[in-house]
Amino acid sequence: MKFFSRFVEKRKREAQHVDLVNYRPLKKKSSDESLSKDYINNLKKKIDPIETSIDLVNGLPTPNSSPLRNQSNSLENDFSQLNIVNQSNNQSIANVSFINPSIKYEHEIFQMPEILEKIIGFVKEMDDHEANQSSDAIAKLCGYRRKPQSYKHSLMIYKDQTKAKRVWDACNNQTDSFEKNNFEGSLHNCLKVCKLWYSITNKHLTEHLTFEKDSRLQEFLMTYNGTIRPKSLKFKSIKARCDLRSWTHTKLFDLSNTTHLEFSLCSTILPPISWFDDLRSLKSLIILGNKNINDEYLIQISSNGKLKYLETLDLRACDQISDAGIVAIATNCPNLKYINIGRHKNGHIITSLSVAALAKYTSIETLGIAGCDVTDIGIWELANLCGNRISRLSLNNCNSLTNRIIPIICKYGLFPKLAVLEIRNISQIENTIDLVHYKNWKKYSKLPFLIESCERITSLIINDEEKLKKLNSLTALRDMTHWVNDPNDENTNNE
Template structure:
C-alpha cells in the first residue's frame, strides 16, 4: 500500500494504480502543461479515435503473452513478449499475407503505433523498424532464392505459349524490297520542282544515295529475329513452339546461313516430318544454284504456301514438285529472273487459281503468251507488274487487254513495255473505275490521246498513283494538272510522278491555271460590286 502525507500532519491512503491501458485516452480540453501542441493533439485525437473501434476488444498488456490459435489448425502464434521459435520459411506465393503470423505481427505493431504521435519522427521510425512478417530467433541473412525457379504454370501451357510467340513473330520484318512513296529525283533542278523548296530539295538531293542503304540495313529484322531465337532458349516447350512458328515464315537473306540450314537438314533423319511454310522468301541470292533448291524440296512441302518470293535470284525457278502444290498460292514474286519463260508460266497457271499478286519485273523471257495464260486462269489477280528495261517488245497491248478482260486488276506496272493508246483505252473501258495505280514509265508509244484524254473524260476516277517518266510523246499536261487539283480539292491524295520535263510542264501549267482562276474571281467580284453601287 502507498500513503500520501497531508498538510495537517496526517496520512491518506492512495488508490492502487490500475493496469496500464494501451488505448489512447481522449482529452476534454488541452492544457498548457500538455507536451504536445494543440494542432498535434487534434491530429492525434482523430487518429486514435479511429483505432478505438478496431482494437476495443484487444487485450491489455497483462495478457499479451497469451497463446492464440487460429481456426485453420496452424501453429501457435506468440506475441512480442514471447518471441516465436525459429521456423523455416520458404519463399513463394503462399508466404504470407494470408498466414496467421503476418496478421498477428501486423496487429501488434499497429497497437504500438497507435500511441505514438505521427509528428514524432524518431518514435515512428523505431516502431516501423519492428514491423516484420516473422521475427527471426537470431540475426540471419535473408533467405536466398533457389538457383532455379520454375516458371509460372501458365507459361507451360502449349496454347498460351503459342499465342504469345505468334504475337512476337507478327512483328518480324520479312526481307523484301522497301516500298517508297516518291521516287528519287533525277537532278537537283528536278528536286526543286518536286519539293518547291530549295533547302528541302538540296537536302533530298544530297541524301539520295543514303536512302537505299538506310532502308536495306535490316536492323529491325535482325533484332526481331534475335528475340525469336532467345525464346527458343526458355525450355523444351518454348523451343518446339518457336521452331514451328519460324518454319511457317521461311525466309533467308544470307546465302551462307541458307546453305548451313541445308547441311543441318541433310544430317538429320529423313523420316522427320516435312516443313510446311505459309511463306517462303529468298532475298538476293545471286549465286543460288538450282541443285540447292531441288535439295530443299526433299524436306519442304508447298501445300500450305501462300507467298513465294525469289527476289533477284536469277538462276533458279521453283521445282516441278512445288508447282503441283500451288493450290493455295496468292502471291508470286520472281523479279530479275533469267530462267522464267512462257513455258513455266503456262505450267504454273493451271495450279494458281487463287493468285492475287504477280510480279515478273525484269523477266526478259516472258512474253504476251505467258501473261495471257496467267490472266485466263487467275481471275482474282489484283496486282501485276511486268516492267522491264530490255526486250520491251515482248509485252504489248495484248497482255493489257487480257488482264483487263479476265482479272480484277487494280495495280498495273507496264514500265518499258510497248503499250499503245488503244491498249490503254481498252483498259479504261473495262477496268477504269477500279484502277488505282498505273506505272507507264518509258512507254514511248503513248501519246496525248491516251492518259491526258482519258483523265479529261474521267475514265480513271480512283487513280491514286500515276508514273509517267520519260514518255516523250506526251506534251499536253493540262488535264493532268486539273485532275490533280480536283483530287486535292476533295482532300484525296494523288501522286503523279514525272521526269524533269513533265514536272516542269505541270508546274508551269498549274501556275497558269491558278492565275486564270484568280482573274475570274476578280472579274466576278468587280461585277458584283459595281452592280450593287448602281442600285
C-alpha cells in the first residue's frame, strides 16, 4: 500500500495538463459510460477557469484542443513531479479511482495497459518476496542447508559456537511457532482501482493460483465466474472434499497452459485423472503426503504420453506408491529430471527396480529416495547408466545400503557432477575416508560439493578429515624439506 501511494499524484496543477481525450479508451470499456462522461464534463467546467488564468500568466494561451503540446508536456512534467503522497491525506489506494470526486485524476502512466502491467507485475513480485521472507531468513541462516539434528550436530557443521547456537535456536523456534503466514499482500487492493486495473491485476492473480484455506476455496468457487488459465495451480492443506472434476467441465479452468500443479498436504483430494487430458504442457507435478495416490493412478495419468514433458515429480510421503507406479512413470516421462519419492512408511515397496528404471528411461538429475529399500546394486546401476548426469542424491534412511556404497560413489568417479549427497542415518556406513578424499578432490577442483549427514556420520567424516589433514601436513613438510635442500634447483628457474 505504502509503496503504491508514491505513484499517486493528486495535484491540481497536474489536472490542468491532462488531456481528457486520453481517458476515452478506458471509458469505452466501462459499462456506465454516461456516468463518467458526466463526471468528466463536470470536471472540465471546474478546470477551465484555472487553466486559462495560468496560461495568461505564462503568456501562452494555448487552447485546450492542442493535444500535442499538452501530451508531451504533461508526460515530462508529471514524471518529474512524482511524489510520495502526503501521508496525512490518508487516502487509501482503493479510493484513487475514477469515480471518487475527491481526486481529480490519476497519473497518465496508470492509463497505459503496458506500463500498468509492468507496475502490477512488480507489486506481485514484492508481495511474493515479502510472503517468503520469514522462511527465507532461516534458510539463509542455515546457509541453505538442512536443519541440524542437535546442537552438537550444529556445532560440527558450522564449527563456530555462536553460529551453531543461533542456527539451532532458530530451528527450534521455527518448529515451535510454526504458523501460517497471514500475509495478505497489496495486490488485491489493486483490483478495486478501476476496470483497467482490475483486468490486469486479475490476470496476474490468476496466473499463479494458490489455495491455502478451505473457506477461501469454497468462497472462490461460489463467486468466481469466467475462465481461468493458470500457469501454476497450488493447493496447500486443503481438507474439504470438492468436485474438482467439474472445474474443467464447466470451463472454470483451462489447464492447457498450466506447467505447475501442486497438491501439498491435501490428504483427501487429488487432481482428477480427467485433468491430465488437458494438462498437455505440465512440467512439474507435486503431490505431497497423499494417502490415496497409488500405482494405478500413476499408471493412468502417465499413459499415452500425457506426461511426456514432465520434468519435476515430487511424491514425497505418498507411501502407497510402489515400484509398479514408478516404473510406469519412468517409461512414460523421458524428460524427467527431478524425482523425489522419499518416505517414512512403506519403504520396502520401493526397491532398486525403481531406481534402475529411472536411470534407464528418464533424464534424471536429482533423485530423492530417502527411506526406500534401495540396495547397493540399485545405486551401482544408477552410477553405470546415468552417473554423469546426477547432481543430487538423497539416500537418507536407506538402511539396505552398506559400506560399499561409499566407494561406488567416490572411488571410481562415476558421479562427476554430484553436488549434494545426503546420507543421514544409514546405519551401515562405518568408513568415510574415501568420502573425505572425494570431498577434498571436489574442493581442489573448485567444484561445489556438500554432504548432508547425521550426527554419527558427520563425526566420522570430521575425524577422517582431521587425520587426512595431519597426514597431508606431514607430506607437505617433507616435500618442502626436499625442495629447500635440492641443490639442483639453483639457477634453473621456472619449473
